[in-house]
Amino acid sequence: MAARKVLTRLSQPHLLGIEPLSSEDIELILSTAQKYQTRTAGETRTVPRLDLLAGKTLVLAFFEPSTRTRISFEMAAQRLGMDVVSLGLEASSVQKGESLLDTIKTLAAMRPDALVIRHQGSGVPHFLARHTEVPILNAGDGMHEHPTQALLDALTIRDHKGRLDGLKVAILGDILHSRVARSNFHLLSRFGARIALGGPPPLVPKEFERLAPGIIACRSLEEALEGADVVMMLRVQLERQREPLFASPAEYARHYCLTAERLALAKSDAIVMHPGPFLRGIDIAGEVADSPRSVIPHQVENGVAVRMALLELLTGAQA
Ligand code: NCD
Numbered sequence: 001m002a003a004r005k006v007l008t009r010l011s012q013p014h015l016l017g018i019e020p021l022s023s024e025d026i027e028l029i030l031s032t033a034q035k036y037q038t039r040t041a042g043e044t045r046t047v048p049r050l051d052l053l054a055g056k057t058l059v060l061a062f063f064e065p066s067t068r069t070r071i072s073f074e075m076a077a078q079r080l081g082m083d084v085v086s087l088g089l090e091a092s093s094v095q096k097g098e099s100l101l102d103t104i105k106t107l108a109a110m111r112p113d114a115l116v117i118r119h120q121g122s123g124v125p126h127f128l129a130r131h132t133e134v135p136i137l138n139a140g141d142g143m144h145e146h147p148t149q150a151l152l153d154a155l156t157i158r159d160h161k162g163r164l165d166g167l168k169v170a171i172l173g174d175i176l177h178s179r180v181a182r183s184n185f186h187l188l189s190r191f192g193a194r195i196a197l198g199g200p201p202p203l204v205p206k207e208f209e210r211l212a213p214g215i216i217a218c219r220s221l222e223e224a225l226e227g228a229d230v231v232m233m234l235r236v237q238l239e240r241q242r243e244p245l246f247a248s249p250a251e252y253a254r255h256y257c258l259t260a261e262r263l264a265l266a267k268s269d270a271i272v273m274h275p276g277p278f279l280r281g282i283d284i285a286g287e288v289a290d291s292p293r294s295v296i297p298h299q300v301e302n303g304v305a306v307r308m309a310l311l312e313l314l315t316g317a318q319a
Pocket of ligand 1: 275
């Protein structure tokens with residue numbers, strides 16, 4: 001394979017999704033994140049609070065609930081010395097009828113150095129990026145993309161498996177409504193992983209095979225799990241379903257919960273991932289989530305490192 005060009009700056013002014021990034025951009029983000037990691041291969045180290053981005057300001061605008069993504073961005077910014085301002089949804093002018101674009105233009109006029117947005121509308125960050133010079137970071141747009149999640153997932157897989165190329169990654173559960181799944185399709189496929197989808201048939205559309213090379217929509221959860229190196233569970237996104245597909249959460253769990261018995265179908269050294277929030281006993285059994293095979297806490301840790309890398313790269317610290 002021809003040697004890849006090594007970038008020192010991103011080719012994009014914003015982080016809108018994985019799809020618009022080049023493979024070199026992705027490599028640059030992951031290698032930059034490595035220097036901010038607090039734990040690699042079992043070794044723990046303390047990351048000192050840096051002042052690399054001191055004097056810069058990050059604005060967070062979350063129009064949907066979030067725990068880990070929002071706090072992770074906030075911690076990433078603070079660890080680099082940035083000031084963080086959050087738009088409180090309930091108290092914002094959007095509630096008074098101001099359009100989203102006008103609200104964002106108002107925030108941009110105060111000259112923050114970057115703006116993180118999560119919104120229920122697919123494509124909202126892309127639309128806003130056309131109207132502002134401020135770097136926009138997509139923290140999840142509707143059912144479209146969640147690029148920082150896929151980047152932290154890739155970093156975590158590499159930490160444990162040393163590579164992405166040639167791995168079988170089973171992505172299981174509610175694929176249809178998942179922006180995490182879509183961002184992972186683009187990233188994992190680009191780096192040569194095989195992606196096996198499994199879950200309730202209405203939530204695992206066959207057409208998804210066309211979204212990126214290497215995706216197979218399996219007939220069952222068990223088929224997708226067979227011989228997997230990585231098992232990525234997703235939450236059932238009831239808030240995005242118009243009509244309930246299951247009689248009860250217990251009914252869903254009976255067929256689709258990742259139990260120790262089902263996990264035994266994957267390779268014996270397979271790792272278990274979940275972007276969170278995870279529903280214990282519904283999408284993942286407590287004993288699996290708490291087992292040494294679960295790298296969920298490591299994903300969360302890597303989330304801060306990846307977001308520090310993106311803030312460094314997008315706010316021009318390297319310019
Ligand atoms: C996900 C999201 O909001 O897209 N969570 C996250 O950001 N880690 C997945 C979910 O809500 O199930």
